[in-house]
Amino acid sequence: MLNGAEVRAAYESLERWHKSMPDDLRSLKQSEAENLFKRVGITFAVYGEGGDPERLIPFDMFPRVFTNSEWRKLDRGIRQRAAALNAFLADVYDRGEIIKAGRIPEHLITKNAAFEKAAIGFRPPRNIYSHIVGIDLVRTGADQFFVLEDNCRTPSGVSYMLQNREVMMRMFPQLFVENRIAPVDGYARLLKKTLASVAPLKCDSEPTVVILTPGQFNSAYYEHSYLADLMGVELVEGQDLFVEGDFVWMKTTEGPKKVDVIYRRLDDDFIDPLCFRPDSMLGVPGLMSVYRSGGVNICSCPGAGVADDKAIYTYVPEMIRFYLGEAPILENVPTWQCAKNDDYKYVLEHLSELVVKEVHGSGGYGMLVGPASDKSTIELFRQKIIENPGNYIAQPTLSLSACPTFVDAGIAPRHVDLRPYCLVGETIELVPGGLTRVAMTEGSLVVNSSQGGGVKDTWVLAE
């Protein structure tokens, strides 16, 4: 628990709240919460981590609290980062000034699997590539936050942010009377506004926005349908759309309807079998031609992933200085790149102290947590790094902040991270809060749901 009068007051009220809650009421509320989650069908793994899609993610009822002044700094830092990442994408798909200036090595971009040849030399509407930027943060001190990674493609988990709040408000309405908590339910309206604001120039009326899902077998299908419902837009699969002439059309009972903005929740590789993977049955044949000729917008734009690669991550502070001429507000975790000779040597000598990650990995898989690993695991990783140094980066283990969390014995500190969702369109929007993930095991630093992590409501106190 952190200092500051506001947060102390909030946590005091939460202290009274949990102390006055008898054990049987607590377990009753816990099962009530689980039933609410089950009933709405929210069972998918966060952030596309795989695992059992029907498994319920543990929900911790103890909210995480940010003061208004803490949030103001995060808010500025997140917006700054989202703006710089978009400026970077607009640059690398155009003139590549940052490469010419020698600030980022060319091969990290052009040889990157997420760099799309098909996106070069084309300006998407408003020159924005990543419209929903998920930035994963951890806190290490009262006023110190580190960015763990950026997610510029289609970050998931926002439905948890919304549902966690809804469930808390239903179960503990009194808490929301006693505390002035900034609302998050404006997210869907802002998302729709953001998507509509990046309709292509050829769209001369109210833009038609759709969400393109891989289908009901996708682990995040619930989120896709939930967001479509909240925004009042159609949820479609590839087979519901077709290309004819200069536009993309949606099949409806009243005949074809032109689609202007596609919020796609499937990877670049799958969106158009005539441009990318020919065996994809999930996409829309010809979509890229319509996109490139300005008949439709795709959010995020194909190729946006080149900005959130773990090897590119190291250069985000440089992007902020280069494009915005500002000092980075949020810090990066110091990162050693095994592709660099000096870093490679350092990493091999300090494996037992470091966290080693695959450049393209996600979800806590293919990761070494040095201090928590035995010798044989470390040696296995050493071999992997020696075989393919370019595939690995390493970071120090941070002393993550912990938040009060319900455990069997009552309340105990558990490590948490935070993913806010920043929306980039005509304006940059950010709802106060985000998704807090919590490592439910004592001492664990891994918050991924595939590794037993849970979620909790995230409060930003109003002024």
Place this chain on the structure above:
Amino acid sequence: MRLNVKHVTRYSFDTPARGLVQTHKLIPSTCGSQNILSWTVTTGDAIRGAAFRDSAGDMVETISVRGPVDELVIEVIGEVETVDLFGVLRNYRETVPPTTYLRRTRMIRPDTALRELSAAALEGLDGDSALNRAHALARAVNEAIEYVPGATEEMTTAAEALAGGKGVCQDHTHALIAVAHAADIPARYVAGYLHSGEDAMGEASHAWAELYVQGLGWVGFDASNRCCPDERYIRLCSGYDAQDAAPIRGIMNAGVKEHLDVSVAVMSQYQQ
């Protein structure tokens, strides 16, 4: 040389397709070695649209046909004035950074044998010019894979073609891209037409590789014919591999049996 092209592609379906969509790269761009005098693409009553010039300089157009459709005929007729620039691609507008063409796809991924072929071809040539090194790679591929039609298929990879030792222009091109990549030289697949006469390998519809040669830029190498493209060649479009560079890419409803009939004729004015 003035070349005339007639390229007819006829798709016919046993049971009518419910509709089809294709993306075409069927219009060559002007560059130093070729001036397009006239060029028309007709696609029956298909609906055309969404045309644009992509970052590699190719004109791309998507067509769709509402079903039921039992036949689609795509006819390309054109006339091109060519000159011999020894394979060098000049005065060509594109924006893709050359190093992007170090990307490895399934078709061109170098295996051990391809890496060894690359290393053997370049042995002792460290101090040699980039152009000579590229020629050495093209020669090595020509010697390692004999030109034999029918020995490989559309989806045969460079590694498989080298292992079998036989192939056609697509296989030579994939293998040349792979050995170039193994030596960290950007390389790409070019689809085009060849006025073959009697002694050249390959049909009128042809493929070759372009390697990025320091100091010269992109240079074409036809490993099948052990030469660089000259005035007999028309450059149509490019990509990472045959699939990415395909002049016609299509999708149709599953279960429809498709018959494909392609005829290409390239004639010089003297023959007409």
